[in-house]
Amino acid sequence: MAGFLDLPERSPKPRERGLTHVLDKGLSCAEVDGLMEVAGAAVDIVKLGWGTALVTGNLEDKLARYAAHDVPVVLGGTLTEIALRDDRLDGLVDWCKTLGIAHVEVSDGTIALEPERKREIVARLAQDFTVFSEVGSKDAERIMAPYRWVEEIQGELEAGAHKVIAEARESGTAGIFRPDGEVRMGLIDEIVHAIDPDNIIFEAPQRVQQVWFIKRFGLDVNLGNIAPGDVLSLETLRLGLRSDTMEST
Numbered sequence: 001m002a003g004f005l006d007l008p009e010r011s012p013k014p015r016e017r018g019l020t021h022v023l024d025k026g027l028s029c030a031e032v033d034g035l036m037e038v039a040g041a042a043v044d045i046v047k048l049g050w051g052t053a054l055v056t057g058n059l060e061d062k063l064a065r066y067a068a069h070d071v072p073v074v075l076g077g078t079l080t081e082i083a084l085r086d087d088r089l090d091g092l093v094d095w096c097k098t099l100g101i102a103h104v105e106v107s108d109g110t111i112a113l114e115p116e117r118k119r120e121i122v123a124r125l126a127q128d129f130t131v132f133s134e135v136g137s138k139d140a141e142r143i144m145a146p147y148r149w150v151e152e153i154q155g156e157l158e159a160g161a162h163k164v165i166a167e168a169r170e171s172g173t174a175g176i177f178r179p180d181g182e183v184r185m186g187l188i189d190e191i192v193h194a195i196d197p198d199n200i201i202f203e204a205p206q207r208v209q210q211v212w213f214i215k216r217f218g219l220d221v222n223l224g225n226i227a228p229g230d231v232l233s234l235e236t237l238r239l240g241l242r243s244d245t246m247e248s249t
Helices: 029-042 059-068 077-085 089-099 115-125 146-159 185-194 207-217 228-238
Strands: 020-024 045-048 073-075 103-106 130-135 163-166 200-203 223-226
Touching: 020 029, 020 228, 029 059, 029 228, 059 073, 059 089, 073 077, 073 103, 077 089, 077 103, 103 115, 115 130, 115 146, 130 146, 146 163, 146 185, 185 200, 207 223, 207 228, 223 228
Parallel strands: 020 045, 020 223, 045 073, 103 130, 130 163, 163 200, 200 223
Antiparallel strands: none
16 A cells, blocks of 8 residues: 555454455356455455355355455355245255355344344354344334344344344345434444444445444444445545545544
């Protein structure tokens, strides 16, 4: 990086703070190579969205590309939910191990899981995987009280989750956001009053949402559901190289 500017320091990978969690909805191997060439240093983990891993034609080659750049891959939590619905969790676990996938996501954004049952699943999977659990519904009409967010996040961290993802959907219009994309600021304040934000990945697919979190928590906030084409843009926001956050660095 050019040395003529005094830029804020970003911790080297693998890092525990300032994670950029990227959503891969079906990148080709050439696109993965391009992402890694241009912004690999800013990509901390990649999620293969929903159940795309089951239907992509380049899965093993793609996993090899990410592994070559020391970028861990996690399958979408929806796939875990489907496996739970169909009583196929053991099969999903075996498949992940066969593929060399060491990270799993546990969510209940679509199916209903009792909190105790979800914590049991997190604890079980944490014996063999790095677990990312997700709290919040994909249904914008389903509003959960702030104290419930806090209880569920705390419980899943205690059960063994490495980080808890605060749900927003790919669109950024549910969970921690209102249907118009506005941040539910009171909810965020309630959550971080009780829980260290370093333990949370805030899904923030929209630029204005990313700006809000960076201004609120600093450049080392963990942000998720980032589109591959937005990784470099987010990194400039973190470093104050874009007008939106220039004054906050």
